[in-house]
Amino acid sequence: MVERSSKARSQAFINGLEVQAAKQRLEAMLFSAGEPVGVRYLARRIGQTTSATRRLLESLQADYANRGVRLVQAGQKYCFSIPDRLDPEPIQPKPKVGLSRQALEILALVITKGPLSRKEILGLRGVTSDKALVSLVGRRLLTAKRDYAKKSLVYDVSDELLKRWGFESREELLHEVESRRRGL
Numbered sequence: 001m002v003e004r005s006s007k008a009r010s011q012a013f014i015n016g017l018e019v020q021a022a023k024q025r026l027e028a029m030l031f032s033a034g035e036p037v038g039v040r041y042l043a044r045r046i047g048q049t050t051s052a053t054r055r056l057l058e059s060l061q062a063d064y065a066n067r068g069v070r071l072v073q074a075g076q077k078y079c080f081s082i083p084d085r086l087d088p089e090p091i092q093p094k095p096k097v098g099l100s101r102q103a104l105e106i107l108a109l110v111i112t113k114g115p116l117s118r119k120e121i122l123g124l125r126g127v128t129s130d131k132a133l134v135s136l137v138g139r140r141l142l143t144a145k146r147d148y149a150k151k152s153l154v155y156d157v158s159d160e161l162l163k164r165w166g167f168e169s170r171e172e173l174l175h176e177v178e179s180r181r182r183g184l
Contacts, residue, residue, distance in 0.1 A: 036077035115156040
């Protein structure tokens, strides 16, 4: 009789290790997934039945109930989420990388000097900037509008650029540029 209880405890211990290993695999799969993952998919990946996988997921939900990350269920899918009270501030979008030096110079001129024609940009830079201007307009960072007084196209900061960078207006953008220039 003593032998059986010893074997039963030993078997329960082994099953406990298997359960822990299955939970760890589930946890790793859910953390590495970029989107909610279905129960059937998880069950196949860890080699368990769907009902056993649901029990493991419920156990994981209980484990994460009072932590900074929660395991949430959306229909038949599960994913990790941050509670609303811990959700960080939204990250300000950064400008897309990949602008040439010439394009960055033109963008800086238009931001600081205001709307400029191609001729005015040529006068400030000393070199033609046609390709960079086409690139900036194509990326919707600048807008081109006909100015009948100057008899040419005038390039200005687009609303799309302000939106991407998280500014409401040109004045707010200029204030930020000036603050950074002063080191504030």
